[in-house]
Amino acid sequence: MIFLTGGTGYIGNRLADALVRRGHSVSALVRNGSEHKLPPGCTAVLGDALNHTTYVSHCATADTFVHLIGVAHPGPTKAEQFRSIDLASTREAVAAATAVGIRQFVYVSVAHPAPVMKAYTAARAEAEALLRRSGLPATILRPWYVLGPGHRWPVVLLPLYWLGALLPMTREGARRLGLVTLAQMLQALVWAIEHPATALRVLEVPEIRRGALQDT
Numbered sequence: 001m002i003f004l005t006g007g008t009g010y011i012g013n014r015l016a017d018a019l020v021r022r023g024h025s026v027s028a029l030v031r032n033g034s035e036h037k038l039p040p041g042c043t044a045v046l047g048d049a050l051n052h053t054t055y056v057s058h059c060a061t062a063d064t065f066v067h068l069i070g071v072a073h074p075g076p077t078k079a080e081q082f083r084s085i086d087l088a089s090t091r092e093a094v095a096a097a098t099a100v101g102i103r104q105f106v107y108v109s110v111a112h113p114a115p116v117m118k119a120y121t122a123a124r125a126e127a128e129a130l131l132r133r134s135g136l137p138a139t140i141l142r143p144w145y146v147l148g149p150g151h152r153w154p155v156v157l158l159p160l161y162w163l164g165a166l167l168p169m170t171r172e173g174a175r176r177l178g179l180v181t182l183a184q185m186l187q188a189l190v191w192a193i194e195h196p197a198t199a200l201r202v203l204e205v206p207e208i209r210r211g212a213l214q215d216t
Contacts, residue, residue, distance in 0.1 A: 001024070001025045001026075001027075001061055001062045001063050001064075002019060002024050002025065002026045002027070002062060002063070002064045002065075002066060002193065003027050003028075003029070003045075003058065003059045003062035003064070003065050003066070003102075004016055004019075004026055004027065004028040004029070004042075004066045004068065005028070005029045005049055005065075005066070005067050005068055005069045005089065005093060006029075006067070006068030006069045006070065007026075007028030007029065007030065007038055007042065007068070008028070008030060008034050008037035008038060009068055009069075009070075009072070010072075010146075010148070011068055011108070011146065011182070011185060011186070011189075012028070012066075012068040013037065013038070013039060014182070014186055015066070015068070015186055015189050015190070016028055016038060016039050016042045017039035017042075018186055018190060019190065019193070020039060020040070020041035020042055022190065022194075024193075025043075026041070026042045026043065027042070027043040027044075027045050027058055027062065028042050028043070028044060028045065029045050029047050029049060029055050029058075030044050030045065030046060030047075031046070031048075032046050045058045049069050049089040049092065049093075050085075050088050050089055050092060051092060052092035052093065052095045052096035052099075055096065056095075056096040056099055056100065059096050059097065059099075059100045059102065060100045062100075062102060063102070063103040063104070063196075064102070064103060064104050064105075064106060064193050064196070065093065065096070065097040065102045065104075065105045065106070066105075066106040066107075066189070066193065067089070067090060067093040067105065067106070067107050067108070068108055069085065069086065069089040069090070069093070070085070070086045070108075071085050071086060074117060074120050075117075076117065076119070078119075078120075079119035079120075082119055082120050082122075082123035082124075083123050086120075086123050086124065086127065087123045087124075087126055087127050090107070090127035090130060090131070091127075091130055093105075094130050094131055094134050094136070097134070097136055098134050098136060102136060103137065103196060104136070104137045104138060104139065104193075104196040104197050105131060105134075105136045105137070105138040105139075106138070106139045106141070106189065106192050106193060107127070107128070107131055107138060107139070107140050107141070108140075108141050108143070108189075109124040109125075109127065109128055109140050109141065109142050110124045110142060110143065110144065111142045111143065111144040111204065111205060112124065112125055112142070128140055131200070132200060137196065137197045137198055137199055137200070138197055138200050138201075139192040139197045139200075139201050139202075139203065140200070140201070140202045140203070141185075141188055141189065141192065141202075141203045141208060142202060142203065142204050142205065143180045143185055143205060143208060144178065144179065144180075144205060145179050145180075146179075146180055146181070146182055146185050147179050147180070147181050147182065148181065148182030148183075149182070178205045178206075178209070180205060180208050180209055184208055184209055185208060188203055188207070188208040
């Protein structure tokens with residue numbers, strides 16, 4: 001049984017659908033009026049992502065808490081929102097998961113350190129620190145950019161990534177800040193949910209891509 005935040009978002013909606021199709025029971029936190037955006041078979045939970053008391057009771061029967069709340073289309077002008085929405089919602093999610101003794105927590109962060117979007121990576125790093133301090137068994141996924149429908153402009157950078165991966169001085173950064181596809185991201189999330197962490201583990205870009213996750 002899975003409790004999901006961000007279930008109407010770019011990744012969350014597709015993840016909820018994939019999980020339902022695999023036989024999981026999925027409840028997703030939504031704002032009033034957004035219930036219709038969830039895929040069939042997903043139970044809507046009305047609440048406020050910035051106030052865990054509005055939804056914590058619905059987490060009590062869940063095994064896994066998946067947190068995908070985040071500002072859409074992150075950019076340098078949204079620095080304040082990274083803290084008031086991304087970080088604040090994670091603080092509330094961790095509080096809810098801790099209160100009910102969730103079996104595992106799954107969180108999508110971002111690859112770091114990074115040369116750009118420092119406010120974004122800082123907020124996500126602080127959210128990771130909150131999760132570590134909670135002591136919850138958790139999986140943290142750190143993609144840099146997820147390629148998919150409507151999110152394909154970084155494809156033009158692929159030659160630079162390939163070149164960077166060949167040079168010793170830039171190889172580590174090219175791998176850590178590499179691009180992943182939406183299919184790879186969904187596959188990694190499903191894998192993490194179906195293979196619960198017993199402590200805290202981190203899946204970087206190479207792990208998100210790797211063939212070991214193909215068993216999903």
